[in-house]
Amino acid sequence: ALHTAQQEKNSEDYQEVYNAIATKMREEKDFDNNNGYGPVLVRLSWHVSGTWDKRDNSGGSFGGTYRFKKEMNDPLSRGLQNGFKFLESIDKQFPWLSHGDLFTLGGVTAIQEMQGPKIPWRSGRVDEPESMVPDNGRLPEPHYGADYVRSYYERFNFTDQEVVALLGAHVLGKAHLKNSGYDGPWDDESNIFSNAFYDNLLKLKWTPEINDAGNKQYDNKEKGYMMLPTDYALFQDPKYLKYVKAYANDQDLFFKDFTKVYTKLIENGIEFPKENKPHLFKTLKEQGK
Numbered sequence: 530a531l532h533t534a535q536q537e538k539n540s541e542d543y544q545e546v547y548n549a550i551a552t553k554m555r556e557e558k559d560f561d562n563n564n565g566y567g568p569v570l571v572r573l574s575w576h577v578s579g580t581w582d583k584r585d586n587s588g589g590s591f592g593g594t595y596r597f598k599k600e601m602n603d604p605l606s607r608g609l610q611n612g613f614k615f616l617e618s619i620d621k622q623f624p625w626l627s628h629g630d631l632f633t634l635g636g637v638t639a640i641q642e643m644q645g646p647k648i649p650w651r652s653g654r655v656d657e658p659e660s661m662v663p664d665n666g667r668l669p670e671p672h673y674g675a676d677y678v679r680s681y682y683e684r685f686n687f688t689d690q691e692v693v694a695l696l697g698a699h700v701l702g703k704a705h706l707k708n709s710g711y712d713g714p715w716d717d718e719s720n721i722f723s724n725a726f727y728d729n730l731l732k733l734k735w736t737p738e739i740n741d742a743g744n745k746q747y748d749n750k751e752k753g754y755m756m757l758p759t760d761y762a763l764f765q766d767p768k769y770l771k772y773v774k775a776y777a778n779d780q781d782l783f784f785k786d787f788t789k790v791y792t793k794l795i796e797n798g799i800e801f802p803k804e805n806k807p808h809l810f811k812t813l814k815e816q817g818k
């Protein structure tokens with residue numbers, strides 16, 4: 530059965546929550562080699578949603594179960610505790626906000642504050658008990674190629690186009706050897722949301738190398754960038770490559786398609802009352818802050 534979101538009360542001010550997260554991002558922008566908290570907040574919003582299974586509607590962002598240690602300590606989520614700790618003060622400031630709403634709103638705020646597209650966000654996720662924590666092992670591994678990526682996202686009914694659009698988020702942040710056994714980029718670490726992931730994939734020379742953790746990754750020496758095997762798969766697979774080229778050539782198209790699939794990702798398995806209109810938050814800049 531689908532999860533039914535709670536009807537929104539007009540007393541709740543979600544723009545205020547957005548502003549609190551965005552302001553804290555500005556105050557702590559030196560985190561992780563001056564990448565700031567944007568990238569890890571986006572990854573957290575994806576990991577809390579990526580546990581969803583269409584077959585029994587288990588997992589997904591609704592219950593906020595990432596707050597329990599079994600999910601938080603999933604080895605494939607190493608490093609996301611930084612994002613959770615960042616959001617703890619927001620959680621205390623807005624006790625009426627559910628954890629599922631907090632984790633997804635954190636990602637939406639981060640994307641918009643890093644000059645990404647406007648993501649329409651709906652409220653109403655309801656905290657579930659520890660007994661509802663999904664098993665580890667539902668998140669993807671970085672070691673494999675296109676067949677693996679395609680079959681992984683079948684669990685979400687995502688098409689090739691949706692998978693390529695979603696992975697454009699790898700323009701943000703970096704891989705940390707101690708988190709994932711992958712490392713880099715080492716330069717121009719990015720906290721600006723753009724279509725550069727596709728551009729780099731197409732235009733730069735990628736050399737397969739075994740990194741210090743014994744994993745194969747693809748490195749570009751000139752720029753100090755890297756690609757995971759699952760990133761590089763989008764270049765190797767002709768069906769994915771078609772969309773990589775489309776997004777490399779058209780940032781607006783990327784923004785439009787990313788918005789659609791990311792919204793799908795963070796709302797999978799949830800039915801929202803029609804009263805819960807999607808919020809289109811103003812950035813701090815748009816508010817003159």
Ligand code: HEM
Binds near residue numbers: 572608678701705
């Ligand atoms: C095939 C699917 C995916 C795989 C295998 C994958 C794997 C990884 C790995 C290994 C890292 C490095 C983590 C670290 O070492 O700290 C990473 C980082 C990241 N991922 Fe993904 N990812 C996938 C899809 C996604 C999606 C769908 C999103 C968001 C829509 C996303 C957003 C991010 C972000 C923003 C970072 C940077 C985090 C930081 O700088 O701390 N990833 N990913």
Ligand SMILES: Nc1cccc2nccn12
Binds near residue numbers: 700703714756760
């Ligand atoms: N920034 C970043 C994070 C994770 C994966 C990845 N691949 C290329 C860049 N990239």
